[in-house]
Amino acid sequence: MAQIELGDVSVTRVKEYYGPVGMTPGQFLPTAPEDAWRSDPAWHAPDFLDPRTNIVNSAVQSWLLRSEGKTILVDTGAGNHKERPYSPVWSHLRTDFLADLERAGAAPEDVDIVINTHLHVDHVGWNTRLDDREWVPTFLNA
Template sequence: MDTITLGDVTVTRVREYYGPVGMTPEAFVPDSPAQAWDTHRSWLVPDFLDSETRIVNTAIQTWVLRSEGRTILVDTGVGNHKDRPYAPVWSRLETDFLGNLARAGVRPEDVDIVINTHLHVDHVGWNTYLDGRTWVPTFPNATYLMARADFDYWNPANEIKTLLGRGNQNVFEDSVAPVHAAGLTRLWEDGHRIDSNLRLELAPGHTPGSSVLRLESGSDRALFVGDLMHSPIQIHEPDANSCFCEDPAEARATRRRLLGSAVDSNALVFPAHLGGHGAAEVVREGGKFAVKGWAPFTRYTESV
C-alpha cells in the first residue's frame, strides 16, 4: 500500500531514492549512544542500517496529500542534474521521480501547493527542473510555502555563516531563487493555515525555519516533521541530533516537544527520511520515547 487515509485526507508516499547515505551511525547521528544502535539492531537492520557495512540507510521521498480538493507535496527531494560539489552522494542524480509521481496520479501541473519543511539540499530539489540551461519551476501552478526564517538564513546574499556551509552550495540558486523569481513563493512567519485539515508550525533547531505540518481531520492526527529526526533511533534517543542540526540545543528541545505532542494526540509521525514503512506510532518510555508500531505503507526493500 502506497496510500493511506487519515480523516478526509489521503497520504501517498512517492520515492526518489532509498539506500545507503555513505555515513556510519557515529558520523550521521554523533550524539547517539553507541549501545543504542546495538540495543535496537534487531529492527534497525536492514531498513535503517546495513548490518555488514554499518552504513545508515535513508529514504528521499515526497508525501503527497490530497485535502479539500487540492494536491499538496511535502518536500521535493534532491532533484535531477543538480550540481552538488560538496554533497557528492546527491550530485547530478538522474532518477525517475517524476515518473513515480505520475504513477501516483500526479502531473506537475496538478500540484496546488508545495511545502518545503526547510531549505536543505534534499528537500527542495524538485522545486525546479533544467529546461535547456535554465532552472524553471517544476510545478507551475503551485504556491511554494517556505518559512521566511529559512529563506533568509540560506539566501547567500545575506552572507550568514551556516553549520552546513558548502554542503548546501548552489541549492538556493537553483532550487529556491527560480520559484521566488517566478512569483510562486509564499514566505510565512509564525504559522500558516492551509485548510481546515492542515496547518504549518515552526519547529526550529535543525534549521532556523524548520517546520512541521500538522494534520487534524476527524479523529485522525499526524505530524509531518521533516528532519526533526533522520533515523528512528532519534525517537528512542530524543537528545541525539544528526550532524546537520544548525542549533543542537534547540533541535533537542523541539524534538522532545513535538514527540510529546505526537504521543498526547495519538498522531502518526512522518519523518522525511525513514525507509521501511515510512511513518511511526510513538509512545513514551521512561524519560524518552519508543516506536509502538509502523504505518501500513509498503516497506522499501530495494535500493534505488
C-alpha cells in the first residue's frame, strides 16, 4: 500500500476498486465538454480512459490518516452487498476492503473519525456493513 508522510501526518491509500465503470465519457460526465476528452488523449489514456473501448476507468479508494494519536478515514468507498441498479459496476460488490484497511494498519474499531468528502455512493459505502442480514455501522468508535 502506498503510504506517505506529510509533516506529522501519515497518509495511506486503501484501494477498493480500480477499473472500467461501463460508461463512455459522455455517460460518466454528461456535462463535461465533449472535446475535453479528446484534447489530450495521452493525459487520459490508459489510466482514466481505455482508448480501445472508449470506456472510463475509475478508482474507488479511501485515505487512512494518522495524526496526533487519531486514526482518520477519508471517504469509505462503495461498500459490499449494496443494491445499486443505477451503477451495476458497484452493485453487490464483494471486495476485501476491510481486510485491506487492516493491512494498512487500522481495524474498523480503530477509526476515530470518518470524513465523507461528499455523498456519492463511491464515498459512503462502508459507513454501514451487512451483518447477519442487518445493516450496522462499520466504524463504531468514529
